[in-house]
Amino acid sequence: MSTHAHPAVEATIEADPDVPTVRIVREFDAPRELVYRAHVEPELVKQWLGPDSIGMEIDVWDMRTGGEYRYTATRDGEEIAHFYGSVHRVTPNERIVQTFGFEEMPDAVSLDTLVFHELPDGRTRLEGLSVVYDFESRAGMLASGMEVGVQEGYAALDRLLASLQGKADGA
Known part of the structure; x- marks a missing residue:
């Protein structure tokens, strides 16, 4: 099992040796409702998702049971990747189940x-589990820079959550 673990401020990323999955666990200094909001409200998602070097243009962000999403990653104003998925089940403040597709790697849907x-x-x-069809697809996911995106994105989410809590506290 490959594991990336640093101090509690970084996500733990585990690739199961027997099943084509990736498990990501990360803790945040914010209430569950706020962490959830940062995942379902598009204006918040744009502020943290992905690596620092990438921007995000959201076409659709409908995070409800039966919804969908589609967004484009940009760097220096140029489109570099396209992501999409279907939202299968949302239990507010508790769970989101969705597919995750990457147009540039069409066989690696999770x-x-x-x-x-x-x-x-x-x-x-926050605990995330991604299941893909085979080990080759998972290897492609892991090789695509996913770890950098997860770590930098969650660091940005920490900053966003602190800012949102400051506003809620009247700071």
């Missing part, structure tokens, strides 16, 4: 489940 766990002291643990 089924992703995100679970938002409420922790003591207003903290949240």
Whole structure:
């Protein structure tokens, strides 16, 4: 099993040696409802998702059961990647189940489940599990820069959550 773990501020990324899955776990210093909002509200998602060097143009972001999403990653004003998926089940503040597709790697579609766990002291643990068809597809996912995108994106999410909490506290 390959594991990337640093201090608690970084996500743990695990690739199961027996099943073509990737599991990502990360804790946030913010309440579960706020972490959930940052995943379903497009104006918030644009502020944190992906690596720092990539921008995001959202075409559709309908995070409800039966919804869909489609967005384009940009760098220096140029389109570099296209992502899309179907939203299968949303349980507000608890779980999102969706597909995740990458037009540039059409065979690497995953089924992703995100679970938002409420922790003591207003903290949240986010657990994500991605299941792909085969090990080759998973290897492509991992080689695509996913780890950088996850780590940098979640660091940006930390900053966004702190900012949102500051506004809520009247700071």
